[in-house]
Amino acid sequence: MKSISSRARFGRRIGAAAIGLAACLPFTTPADAADAAAPKAEAPLRAAPDWTVTVSPYLWGASLSGDAAVFHHKRAVDVPFRDTVKDLKFGFMGAIEIQRGKLGFFANGQYTDVESNERLRWLDIGVGTRSTMLAAGASYRLFEAALGGDTVHGAPRIFALDPLAGVRWTRMTGSISVAGAGLSKTEAWFDPLIGARMTLDIDERWNLFAEADVGGFGVGSRITYNAQAYLGYRTTLLGRPTMLRAGYRALYQDYRDGGFLWKVTQHGPVLGASMQF
Template sequence: MKCLSSKSAAHVILAACIITVSVISWQAIAADILTPQPVSKFDERRWRVIVSPYIWAASLDGHANILGRRTDIDVPFSDIFKNLDFSAMGNIEVTNGLYGVYFDGQYTKTSQDEQFHSQTLGADITMTSLSAGAFFRAYEMPLEGETVFGGQRVFAIEPTAGVRWTQLKVDFMLDRWSEKRKLQWTDPFIGARIQADLSDRWNLFAEADIGGFGAGTDLSAQGQAYLGYRTHIFNQPALLRFGYRALYQDYEGGDILGHSFKWNVTEHGPVAGISLVF
């Protein structure tokens, strides 16, 4: 797999993402100052929906066996962004504070050229990942004070379990020849989430899970941590989130042009997003 050295471009892109979200943050903070929100008791036990679009500037590290060749993968986000055709990411959570379910999805389509036997091989790659899980609040410790939404500040631990489905579609083009291949696998996973209200506005969220167990991948693992800031957007409770996320998958199987496919890769990088509470 081709890797271009463009660290400066990666820094520019990451800086642009941070600046963009920071501007939104300060606008929201200013709106809170100029138009104070009435503090009413936030019923933490009522059912509510949390919608969270986000941007994950993920890089790829690891190795893969593609077309019978072992290929080391070291692709910074700048290279992926350069070849990016379309991407969409988001999370939806439904919870009453004690129990809940969540759905997380990522869709990314890239187009790139690779050298194969002294010829240029075009490849359109579409990667889709969908996760669904459930959790319950196993431990909750009240903290002093309330959040700006009127709810009790807490420290909480929430075990979670679910499934993660991954699909990889590749369209090969070489001169007048073309071929399409699709691989997919589903992993069960178990893990835990931690939430801690650092102040009336600041919140820390962390999650880790492990899965696969030979059902889909031999092993998969995910970890993520976010620092959140509570505010209001259009009079709607919202959380601005900044953090880091990593996903490791060790998969072997399927067939691409008569060759077994192996994917031992870690996706990792900074994340920025907004959570709207309804």
Template sequence: MLRFSPCVPMSLFGLVFCMSSMAFSPSRAADFDAERMEAETEWAVIVSPYAWAASLNGSGSLAGFDTDVDVPFSEIFDHLDFVLMGNVEVTNGKWGLYFDGQHVQTSQDEQAFAHEIGLDIKTTTLSAGAFFKAYEIDLGGQTVFGKPRTIAFEPTAGVRWTELKADVSAFGTSTTKSADWTDPFIGLRMNADLTERWNLFAEADIGGFDVGSKVSVNAQAYLGYRMEMFGKPTILRAGYRLLYQDYENDDFTGANKFRWDVSQHGPVVGFSMRF
């Protein structure tokens, strides 16, 4: 989710030295352009851990019971046991592949008929996709990483897998029920260098198409700040993300429907580090 293109590793000092020591002939210009193109096609790995404070809103159905889903993040946080979120991207600045995942585990205990009922819920969402830079506008100047400032538009396509798993223990017995589905999606990414340090990234995709869910929508936007961290080019990011899924299938009873018509939305903070 949090991405930036590889920087060009040629320093401005080296360029100035070459220009002052000899005439910058057409042949030298061609050599410089060739070196720059070669640098821009080097593959890089970008690792982006993040935290998404998502609330849930919508409706659901299980075993013939319909319920409204309205869970603010503060309530989820009270029962949060484990969370892992992150994005890994491999890109040469023109083409790229990415993997994005979130795993959240919550637990809670309730009382019923003088007995304690335990409920553990695990939610996992994994996405994998590819993109390419289809159109780029030069804004002039460079970023602090030595890359020309641009606005780039990148079509993307991939698949998103979702699993909901519930472990229920009561009256001395326990059971596990789960549902999972896979959604293909298509979308568009936009990456804009606002200044030499500030960056805006936005992405939106739509999927499902009745292959997995009826429809799924993912939209996110982040404002980023470029800096070095541990000697690596890094972008600190903060923004907002929405994931909406409308999925329906037979539930574990075989006679009723499981439905998950829910949007997850909330602020996101994280960073992207290039290796």
């Protein structure tokens, strides 16, 4: 029975190793990630002609579920956030947005390096995964309605809709080593994406933000979906207008190439801050 339990634990480790882990500790340097995927910038003052820059470090506490395969070895993926944190070696997540009037440009990225070890009978087996996701694109203010009054940052309270378009690049490397000898496999692909975002100023401090996009279309992934929503609170940090945000994000990707399969949903809570310059 002990041998069977070891194989079961090892199977779960292999399943986790076939994926790019989307959980890490936030860095204060620069919205996956995608990704158009992080807390986004607050709309600048409509009367201001200058460009604004918003930097957003964040933490995505993602769990993973679905199917993954490396070297034709398919495994069910069911990795809670606590397991990804336990095996995390290094990671960062951040986003930056540049905006002027109705036009905006965004970029976000996340990187994780995870390594775990398991002993199966007399063998020491190491499993590792490195995952990178970068997203970039542009948005345009298509609709804006004044709600009356100003926010604490001096901008008019608004309800706004912005369509967006961009691209998401994903790169994953999975490795396995037995008694010092190992194999690794790397896959990378681009997914075009289109979507929209919504912002609603509830009052002078509170803001509701939501975004969704769809992409892939067979160019990279067969299909990919991304959705996120955040409740934001306006304050000031280090003398700069800042939005503290909490919400939830889910990202689904269905990518296949030979013996590699990544058909996984990453989902979980997000905490972050968007500081405007």
